[in-house]
Amino acid sequence: MNEILKLDNVELYYDHVYALKGVSVNLHEGETVALIGANGAGKSSILRAITGLSKIKSGSIHYKGKRLDGTLASDIVGQGIAMVPEGRRVFPYMSIKDNLLMGAFTRSDKAGITKTLESVLERFPRLKERYSQQAGTLSGGEQQMMVIGRALMAAPKILLLDEPSLGIAPKLVQEIARSIVAISRDEKVSVLLVEQNSRMAMSISHRTYALSTGEIVLEGNSKELMNDKRIKEAYLGGDL
Amino acid sequence: MNKKILAYVALFLVFVYAVVPMLINISGRLDFYYTLTSVALLSIASAGVWLTFYIGRINIGQGAFALAGGYVSAILISQYGFNFWVTLPIAGLFCAVLSVFIGLPILRLRGVYFAMVTLVLTEVMRLTTLALPITQGAKGITSLPLPSGLEIFGLKLIPDFSTLENPKVGFYMMAITLMIIAYAVLYRIVNSRLGHLCRSLQQNEELASSIGVNTTYLRVLTYSISSFFGGIAGASFVAITQSIYPSSFQVADSINFMLNCFLGGLGYVFGPMLGTLMLYFGWDLLFTIGKYQMLVYSSLLIILMLFLPNGVLSLFDRKEKR
């Protein structure tokens, strides 16, 4: 498998808060990778660094072998990296349709956009039912589906998901997990998944990185790590 | 209060009561008495605006209360023969009470909505004074006497201003004293529990009410204190100009009061005082450059904003924090 994204020794800080202290992560084509870790560990910061929302202080990020850090945030999605941000961030006063079309903002192939739109609506039929409804009035789960669809509209090579299960009812969490698996399989997209729901994240990913206070503390095959004692205790909870 | 603050206060008092008059006399710039008097009075009104900022409301309506206060004083003096010094607190109280009625409905508004309603309020007040018979409408109230003396139990507290050799000095002393009282009150408010509650209101009204703060009461209370300041400032100007018209305080004044707060800095109690000094005095000083006065004045304002968007007092921030 080809390496598509590579973070090397990335450091990042906000004002005076150190968020990432030398993080190295890589992602291969077609792979799903989970990032887990406590609150404030720096998971979101990794995604922000990749998408250029936060400038990194040192280290490098390479995408398809080319240097990515330093690129303007608004240019990154056009290169094939789409993100579903923390807290969903729908455009509340726009219709589902316009929200989805915003996802394809950097594309100009009309026919291609129409095709992607159709496939997204097919994947999430609920969105089709409420096509012209204002996004702000959707339920949390519907919004989550919509923003995933919105990210797909960019026809990305890499999909970055930040806590898609936050505040979502268990049943819907399962649905979303299924969608993620299906997307990575059907669209040949690499997925970087940040989750508090570590059990879900690890069960649908190939590899997992565990993060603690801005550093990677563990990494490995998800199946194997799920049985790792340390992971079990810290992130999964022994029993249930 | 710790020693350092006390020392600063003492220094300030000496400066405004003794050093400034001395400097004025030495330099012979007697016109500065009036300029500084204006600054002091306007900064009282601005202090009120600042207080409403402190509960998270942009107030562009202080001119309305200054006008109302001015008229209360003028009417009491001219039609009922009151002593000016008695009308001063009455004017403040009148505005405070008035602001309760106005504030109850409009303080529910936030952000630009509150700002705009208060902007309209200034105009409403002007039109009201223009329409009411008691304010004598368009004719205004003119030829008011200078403030007479004030005695309590035979103790002469304030001399009759018409007997003063230079009433301007008297007005300066009055304005400075009022300003010091106003800012002392403001400082106390901000640094007491009331201030903490105001800040809680500014940051999150819903949360404030969920911890049991009566937000409506607190908002109205602060607004009426703010309006009290406005009324006092308005009434004081009446004493100086010995006249009042519906246009004595207008929208432009309300906007200036707000700008004073911004310029000094919304995060600093003494911000509005400094802001007023700079904006008002600045204009006066620039008068010598004639028709380019406005151009230079506004350019300076813009440049100041570019470098110190959080107010002039933010200049001293860095030193204090890490």
Place this chain on the structure above:
Amino acid sequence: MEQIIVNGLYLGAQYALIALGLTLIFSLMNVMNFAHGQMYVMGGFITYTVVSQFNIPFFIALIISGMALAVIGALIEKFLFRPVIKKSKRDESTMLLAAGIGFFLDSVILLAFGEKQRGVPKIIDGVFNWDFRIIMPYDRIVIGCIAIAMIIAFMLLMHYSKAGRAMRALAQDKVAATLMGVNVDRYQMIGFALGAMLAGVVGGLLVTITGINLGMGGPTSTKAFIMIMIGGAGVIPGAIVGGFILGMMESVGLSVLSQYGDITYLLIFASLMIFLAIRPHGLMGKPWG
């Protein structure tokens, strides 16, 4: 009655156009642009100068003043508002900047165009008169129609063009918009320029009817603020509705209350305050004002 409605409509159309630019800027950058009225005045004077001094046809002058204001707007955004917004702790701080710019433009206008009221000749002569029930000069009809056409064009632009969609998205969530590939800085500049351009064009349009003078800036801003408050701050249809409502209110209010004279405006303003006390976010405002 017909006359009153037609007056209200005409007035509303011109108001709505003024408010549109203001609300666009507000929604994109959360800036209460106190200098909007001055931009409007600037547009009027530019049109006047181009028409009267250089004898260039009115419609070309209109385009020139629109372009000029767009450039001025873009520069103001880039070199003044952008750095200040980045550095300031509270959104409202831009109000002082906006006011400063307003003063600055005022003084530039005074120095460049003088203190006098200016006007350009009527573009069309004659008065439409339907049996004295509706009297409307033709030039007003034309200007009113142009205004309405521009409002419609603007709405279409915002709704169906990519740039329009980007600006709407930007207004709702800047981070999300960035993630969609919208260059926030560039589109805020475009938005500001567009808002300024609208102000400039209205100024140019009205110089044929009401003329222009340097004092109109401040009051125009204030009025525009009132309109976007009625409709709901930062909501584009709200600005249009607000404009028409204020136009109607003035027209109806002035007719119905004319015998009460001095207090007509007092009542208009007071009812505005009451309206807002009842509807704290205007007619269609979002609670994010």
Place this chain on the structure above:
Amino acid sequence: DNPTLKIGFVGVTSGPAAAWGISNQRSMETRADWINEIGGVKIGDKTYDIEIVAFDDQKDPKRAVAGMEKMAQEGIHYVVGPNVDDGAAAVRPVAEQKGIMYFPYAFPKSLYTAPASNAVLGMVANYQSGPAIYKYLMEHKGVKKVAFVAANESDPLSQRDGGVEAAKKLGLDVVSSNVTYQVDTTDFTPVILPVIKSRPDLLVLSGVSPANAPQLIRSARELGYTGLISTETAQDANVLKEGAGDLANGFISVGGASTPELASDTMREFVKRYTKKYGEYNDESNTKVYALEYIIATLQADPDAIDDVQDFQETMDTFEAPNPYMVGNAKLKYVGDTSFGQKRQLSVPLVVNVYKDGKFETLFVAQVD
């Protein structure tokens, strides 16, 4: 290298009413430059250059006081302005205390009536010109019904009240006097509509600003009003031309000595110099050029008054000099006995004009006493 004589101006030269103050300031500066160019002015046995010290009060009475203080600080005893009622009232205490004579363009009688002593009205008040105009129009045009409209601000409203009173006294039927407008109105049709409906023969625009006049005229005419329109304030012909075009024909207003049949060579020279200096003339300056002329002429008559306004006041009672701006043997002198009980007004010729195709023509001339 003459010593300079400083004359002050405190008025509004920015904002909506800037036109009023600017026409004052510019006429003063034009005249001062002219005097200096020809070697100054001889007062007593000294020859002075004139320097104009101008202060923009932004139409704010509080600022006006500051301006007056500045003038006192500069040692100035003669100040032109302020332009509005509230400013003129607010500066009174300073002026009287600091010994400054000031020449407001505001009409409240209390400013000029004793015990007020230091203000001198710089133009003809509407309660003086109004009756003359109405009377003339009654007699010559058969006017019977009159309507008033005014901006909802102090000055215009006071003038309207004065006008209404005068009209009633003359036996005119006042059919509408309640309609007011905000100065920032952009469309006057709704304002004018109810006024027109009352079918007056004469529509008086009380205290109208030069900016609003053309729009009001235009709206009235476009609504089909065919009667007369007049005002008692000075206007600018070019502004009327641009703003209302032919619709302004027949509009009656008050001016200084603007019309060709009255203007002297000095006036023509003044207009030429003004135009050269500022690119464009303003007809309001016809009235406003007088204040400086009066100050200088009075000082010439009594050189001691240069730093003693007491002397000035005494001289005012008897002062008389030829009027350089008007043909014939018009005189500069102080009037106001009838209106104020003391001579506290400049005798400016009351020239009633009619606007016609971009120019003013004289309708009639009168004098105030």
Place this chain on the structure above:
Amino acid sequence: MKPLLEVRNVTKRFGGLIAVNDVSFDVRKGEILSVIGPNGAGKSTLFKLISSFLKTSNGLVLFRGEIISNLAPHTVARRGVVRTFQETTIFKSMTVRENIIVSHHLQSKASLLGFFLGSRKARADEKRFGESADRIIGLLGLENIANELASNLPQGHLRVLGMAIGLATDPAIILLDEPFAGLNHDETMRLVTLVQRLRDEREVTVLLVEHDIPAVMKISNRIVVLNFGQKIAEGTPQEIQNNPGVIEAYLGSEDMAVGI
């Protein structure tokens, strides 16, 4: 024993939408009661109705036998019913300690004027609040960040701070809206223990909305389930977990093995 809080036939309509539909249940003193249900079921709305942030369209809420629905929110808080928010809400530009101190408002004995003048009572109050704040900080383990600005805190700490603010009001019953959202398992369990301790040590009754089912099952004495605004079940965690209706509407199949 009389219930502490009674929700009686409460209904809330937003225009045509019925967000809460005729819901009734009791909360007993000293228990932890969870309200669960799909997104948009009306849980948060219900909390707002109880804390009087919204007015009911129908029905009553009683606390200690007295009606508290449709009063002013601060009055309800004064009676001892305090709510934290779904979105973490804190006073952003105050430090953690200031946040907690200011939230002692209800316990103050001095008047605002007293505080302004610095009366003895007021000074006593200040002292008491400071001590109490320190106790709460100790209880919740916030010592290290007590002087941090709240806006600099990560999510997890914000949640705890939110709870500390609630505690500072010394409530009889505290309403927690998704207190565990965005926390990982470890942190969740720490908070679970904390909430249980609060109940035991401070005798605070807890009403909780949460989607983290393991946590809910662990912490709750009883559970109420809402769906489309209506109560569809009520019972012990055991009963709820096996209720087919609840599984169908909310829990879904436990099977997460979607395969990779």
